Structure formats: C-alpha cells, structure tokens
Amino acid sequence: MHTTTQAIEKHEHVDVAIIGAGPSGAVAAALLQRAGRNVLVLERQHFPRFSIGESLLPQSMAYLEAAGMLQAVVEAGFQYKNGAYFVHQDKHASFDFRDKHSAGWGTTYQVERAVFDQTLIKSAAEQGADVRFGHTVRTMQPGDAPVLEVEDEAGNAYVVHARFVLDASGFGRVLPRLLNLEAPTRMPTRAALFTHVRDALPAGSTDRDKICIAVHPERRDVWYWMIPLANGRSSVGCVAEASFLDVPEAEREATLRKLIQAEPNIAALIGDAPFLMPVRQIGGYAANVERLYGPGYALLGNAGEFLDPVFSSGVTIALRSADLATRVLVRQLNGETVDWLADYDKPLRKGVDTFRAFVDRWYSGELQDIIFHPRHSPGIRRMISAILAGYAWDETNPFVVNPVRRLNTLHEVCRREIG
Template identity: 50%
Template sequence: MTSTDYDVTIIGAGPSGTVAACLLMQHGLSVCLVERDQFPRFSIGESLLPQSMEFLSKANMLDTLLDNADTLGFQFKNGAAFYRSGHHTNFNFEEKFSDGPGTTYQVKRAEFDHLLAQEAIKQGAQILFGQQVTNFKSGKNASYLSVVDLKTKQESTISAKFTLDGSGFGRVLPRLLGLEETSELTPRKAVFTHFKDNIENSQFDRNKILITVHPTMPDVWYWAIPFSDSTISVGVVGETAQITRADQTLEQTLLDFINADDNLSALLTDAQIIAPVRTIGGYSANVKALHGDKFALLGNAGEFLDPVFSSGVTIALKSAVQASDLVVKQLQGEAVDWQVQYEEPLREGIEVFKYFVNSWYDTSLQSVIFFADGQPDVKAMVCSILAGYAWDKSNPFVKNTERGLKILEQICESGNNDSVA
C-alpha cells in the first residue's frame, strides 16, 4: 500500500473524534486529528447519557473523567426530571430496563472536550489545533486532507489510509462533498446561557437534568442542567418564530421565557447570568450517506436531531465505536460493507431517538412521560431510551418504537393498568 502520513486522519477533536482516536490506537494505528479551534472552546451538549459511559470506558477514557469531574465542576447525574404546569415526574436511570451504566455526568463542554483531547494526546494521538480542512479527496490507496493553518495561513496536505469526520456542527465533509440534506425535523432555535444559580430549594435535585414544558406552548421547552459548582446551564427551545423577539436582546428573551414558568422562575429567583447569552438555530441536519470512499461520518457531522433528550453525544460516541471497529478491520484487509455494518445499524438507534423527539413535540410522548408512573415495567423501558440505550433490541420500545409508544399513550390516557410488554 502507498505510504501515508498516518493510518487515520480525523476531522475534529470533539468527543467522537477523540474516542475514535483512542480506540484506533489500541490496535497500533497512527492517528492525527485536525481541529479548527483552540481548546478549551465553548460547545453545547452538556448533559451526558449513561450509555456514553460505556463508550468512554471502551476507549480507556472513563478514569480520566471520573478523576477530574469534581475539579472541573461536573455534576453527577442519575436521571431526568420533568415539569409541566404543576406536575412533576422523575426518571431514575438506575431503574432502567437495559443493562449497562445507570449514572453519568452533566459536564461543561469546554472543559470536557479539552479533557478528552488531552487524554487522546496522552494515549498517542497527534492533534493539530487551529487548522481548517479546506478540501478532501480520495485516491486509490489513500485519502487526502487539504489543511490551512488559521494563524500562519500556511497550507499543507495530510494523507491517510482512511478519514473520519467528527467535525460536529462544522459538518466538514458533508459540506465539501455535497452530502447535506434537509432534516425532516421542524427547524427550531435555542437561546441559552450559564447562571450562578443560588438555588436554595432543598427539593431541587441537582443530580437530574430538569426539562420544563412551557405553560401555554406545549412544543416549547426549557432545559436546566446544574453543575456541582452552583452554576447552571439554562436554555429555551422552540420553533424559530416562537423564540425570536426582534425588539429584544437575547438576554431579555431568555429571561422573559424563564419568568413565564412558575417553577423555573422560582428556582432562579436569585440567579445571576455569568456568561454571554447565545443562540443557535437550524441545528437539525441529515446527510445522503454516512460513508463513502475511504471516509465515514461520525455523530453530528452525519445527523443531529434535537437537544431535548441529550442524545447528541451518545450518538456521536456510538458512531465512533462502530466506525473505529470497521476501520481496523478494513485496514487489516477484511472486506467491510459500510452500509450494512455501519450506516444501517447506527441509524436504527437514531430513528428511535427521532421518534421520541417527534413524539415529544406533538405532545404524545409528554402524555407518556407525565402519566407513566403507574406502569413501572413500561416506565423502565422508556427510561432506558432516555438513558441512551436506543440500540437495545431486547427493549420492546426499541424493537418497535412507534407501536409501543402508541399503545402506551392510549394506556396513559385511559388510566388502564394493563402492561404493554
């Protein structure tokens, strides 16, 4: 085979890229990650799901997370709390149906991503920060990245036997190769920031993400993600027209939405904004294919759904585990069918999450979440998906998500206690 600079190049040094790098290096492969930004840098996606811990463990990165969580203000997380117009309900991830970890962390992504990048370097990866990929091409025996140094403007070419795109919302290869497709999800927008929360309510469970439904617009919701240093990430999500306030600053818009909900406004009575108020819109995305000649797309570079169930990092890490395994096999000379062995199984779990997202916004899943307490077995199955186990086909709500949720919705609406399992 033609000599290359590296066995594998990875675009982006976020969670999917660094986990893939560490998995590949376990097999003696040389890996170079090309990252546009300098770390630490801001990113959204702060509430991890327990399934992610299994993937971090595979990459020998879990210990570094556990060792540094307290120092970096990461918050232990064991579930999700929901609130809607006076009605509270909780899902304890340790009571889920699926096997696997039941706890995780809520993380500040600047520090979390930096931590994983440092660990990847310790394990042997090279990371080129401040480098932008401007072109990609594949030859008979290699893939080639054209790269420009954003500081010196110097251009270079890096060759590898295979390339993974973990560029997240940058979506480098989909943009360069014309792979982007419009998402079938409704375009939405988020407005968010960090507060010093000053929450003294003893009933507030910092070990859970709090998801709140707007009191009059059921397809608008808020996240509240506490950290262990008494700070909290708060955002509101809705369709662009619902969230946009042309006559207001982003800060005024966010505060107005918070004040519209009785529970959230009470919790944040003494809170103080400590970071810029930001907005992101049009984040849902899809692609024509998750793979091509000598490349594959990881995580958000392929498909991003919606922040409502915090599935982004879990999908990213799942894709890193699957793709790295296939890259190893292919570079060892095995025949690999990327469609059958990567895209189709990865999309199965994505479709489960997608159905949950759509059902949340049409409020049918909200009915299940707020009225499933009388169905402990079924609640455990739903809890597994909320915990990230969207690929566990032993779960009836994974195997047939649409049918299961429709039956459960009918049970919750009627108050019937029959089991659907």
C-alpha cells in the first residue's frame, strides 16, 4: 500500500516506529531506548483505557525487569499472584507457580489493564520514547526504509520515515489489515462475556493469590474465569463457542448472571455481587498471519497471533515477542545481517505452539482429565506448572520439546488409571 507523501509537508525520521502503546509496544520501546535507539510510539486511543487480559504469568516479570519497568509495576499496588486453581463440579486442582520445573520468577500480579498498560507506557516515555496518543496510522509502505502516513485527531497528516516498524497494535492488527497479511487461525471461533464485580469475598473463601478457572458442569468446552483484583474487585467472565454466547447487547447482563449461577463454585464466590461495568463481549479474537515479519517490519503479540484466553498467555506472548524482536532489531540497526525467520519467527512460534497444544486439549477435555487427575508425580506436576506459569520456551521441559506427544501420552496414562 502506497502513501501520498507528496501531498504532505511534514516529514519525520526515526530509527523505529512502533504502532500501539500496549504492553508489547511499551516494552519494545523501552528496550530500544535502552539500546540507544530513537523510538516513536503511535497510539490511536488515549490511556488509560480498558483492556482484557488481566492475569499475568510469572514469565512476564523477566521482560518487565529487562525493560526497566519492574519497580513501577511492583509499586502500582496490583493483586499478588502465585498460581491458578481449577474446579469442575466437585473436582479441584491447584498449581503453585513457585513449584515449577523451569528456573525464573514464580510470582506475578493480577492487574487492571487500564492501570497496568498506562504504567508501562509511562515508564517507556520516561526512558525517552516519544509517545503520541490519538495518532492513527493510515497507510504503510514497507521496504528497507518503511514509510507511515499518520493522522492526528485534528485531521493533521504527517509522514514518518523509519528504519524499521514494529506493529504492537494488538487486536487492532494494523499492519495485517493494511498489508493483507491475515491467515486462517486454525482455532474455532469463540467468544467471551465478562465484567468486573464488587466481590466482597470473606477471608478464606478463595485464594485471592490465584486465578480461578471453572468448567461448566454440563459442557466441558465452556469455562469461566474469576480473577481477584486489588481493592475488592474481581474480573469474571465466561468463554464458549461464539454461537453459545450470541445474545443481543441488552441481554448480556442477564445471560452472564445466569451462566454464573449455573456453575456452583463461581456462584458461591460471586453470587449476586453487583456488576461494576456493563457486561462486555469479545468474539472472533483468535487470529494468525503467515509470517511475523516482512520487509522493514515485524509483528508483536496479538498483532501477529492470538490463541485463547484460557491460560492467560496473551501478555506473556506479547512481552516475549517484544524481547525477541528488539534483540534481532538492535543487531540489524547495528549493521549485522540477521535472519528474522530463524531468530524471531520460529523461536516465538515455538512457545505459541506449546500453548496451542495445551489450549487444544483443554477444549477437547484431555487436559482437563490430566489437570483433575488425583495422582501426579511431583516431576510431572512441576513440568505442567512451568507451562501454566508461562515458561513455554524452556527446552529443558519435555512438554516444550514435544508438547503434543507428551500430552497425548500423559492423557493415555491418566485415562487408564481413571478407567
């Protein structure tokens, strides 16, 4: 897609232009600034703004630390998190992420994304990134010297000449749309209904340090999340095939309330707690592209691929992509010859494929059989815990090296023992 640069008088030059100020964009901006690069971040919206994806994974903490953002996140007052617990009827299974196969962080936070995202991009700006809110990328001309046409809210257009462009636009998927990069996702079309509640949970009624994942009593492909947040709030939602949640906007609140009442564990925790915001719906969120890079650009996080919210992998994949891409990009900007396929695309997809194997088997019921199995060896539990904690790239874990074969084998063992 070509720009109309001849009609626009204002031209700017930067090392790297980043589309989107969410977590991947903020972390990439900070990492590049710390490497001495000139960075411009273009964000269509204004912050703070609501976003979904509130339960972080411990793997994320290493990237926040590398980007110089750890202190700001720690001091923001978010809800501490050390694991996840799963419930289905009378079955319970809990995973403490500190007890895991992989080395690294075992704790993290459950966050209101409006505050979290603003904290990250504020830190990136404080480290020198030029961050512009209310600026929309209209066109992109890829190549060795990519060119962006940008428009601010007043309708003023200008051209940005960059040595490289990173698309961190998340579900906005700016470059996949502008450059026709979309590919079949391989994931079924699912949707979510969700809101925040004033939970007023009595002490000891639940472990606020863990996300709760509950399975519908009759439909194993329908599941709920409850994410305790700071200040007595919780995020609660239900995920299912899109047709199951296809209701008019006026019926969303009643539908979610009825679904909550249908699952006894979530009902006991949420009950009739008031919803603190209108029930929202997101659908068709799974996305994919053929390649995560092209001439003069790379796609970060959800702009490239998004799987499913069940294991809270979205932010971790986003931050991992920012870390990997900036490592390659700094080398390229320093004059080295780099291989984006070998050094970025394939390594990032390795972890995504690990998560995908777990997601696929969650919806088929096989992973649920594994998680709720009453007798796991400590070693197996620690390997699974590591994946659930976000360490989907740790090749010392057999469930990363060959997740499909390992999960299939483990499920067969569990099935025989249960049978």
